[in-house]
Amino acid sequence: MDDTTTRPEPRWPASVALLACVGLYIVLPNRLVVGPRWLLPVLIALPLIPLSARRHRHPNEAPWVRRLTLFLVGVITVANVTSMALLVHHLLVANVSQGRNLIYSAVSVWLTNVIVYGLWFWELDRGGPHLRAGGTTNFPDFQFPQMENPRLAPPDWRPRFIDYLYTSLANGTSFAPADAMPLSAKAKTLFATESIVSLVTIAVVAARAVNILN
Numbered sequence: 001m002d003d004t005t006t007r008p009e010p011r012w013p014a015s016v017a018l019l020a021c022v023g024l025y026i027v028l029p030n031r032l033v034v035g036p037r038w039l040l041p042v043l044i045a046l047p048l049i050p051l052s053a054r055r056h057r058h059p060n061e062a063p064w065v066r067r068l069t070l071f072l073v074g075v076i077t078v079a080n081v082t083s084m085a086l087l088v089h090h091l092l093v094a095n096v097s098q099g100r101n102l103i104y105s106a107v108s109v110w111l112t113n114v115i116v117y118g119l120w121f122w123e124l125d126r127g128g129p130h131l132r133a134g135g136t137t138n139f140p141d142f143q144f145p146q147m148e149n150p151r152l153a154p155p156d157w158r159p160r161f162i163d164y165l166y167t168s169l170a171n172g173t174s175f176a177p178a179d180a181m182p183l184s185a186k187a188k189t190l191f192a193t194e195s196i197v198s199l200v201t202i203a204v205v206a207a208r209a210v211n212i213l214n
Helices: 012-026 039-052 063-093 099-127 129-133 161-174 185-213
Strands: none
Touching: 012 039, 012 063, 012 099, 012 161, 039 063, 063 099, 063 185, 099 129, 099 161, 099 185, 161 185
């Protein structure tokens, strides 16, 4: 197997993304936080410490590494969707007078949504970054332009975390694939759920908050 297809993928971009999600969660107001405010940062930070000691994702990594990573991403996803639901609830049933704070909260929820689905895409495609680093022959879950037209990239190109994060940003902004196309049912499901959360946050929450400011 060619050495260019067995290069390990660095872990630090995903670790930074997880910490960014925790930071965005911490700045949310108390009424949008489920349980003690310290709970989610502890759930993420404690497992992230031993994970970060492993600098790269290798083809021979232990199965528990990916399972733990998926668990962390899942915890943040559930927390963020819950915060979105609480935000919508307060906008619809509560007497809300602080529109500016609601806008900040909506931005935090939307940014977390983009980051967390970038992590989902990164972990899903072809079985995960550890398998992609080993030159897996699994069918791709996403089709990037460089895969359709190899002349647009170096011969050893393969998607990295930034590619999946940009794909998530494009989908969360346009509510449709704007860079990589979802191919598998799992990828299409993730695209759809991200678009729903993004649509609710932008069209309902942000618009309502702007009306309050007016």
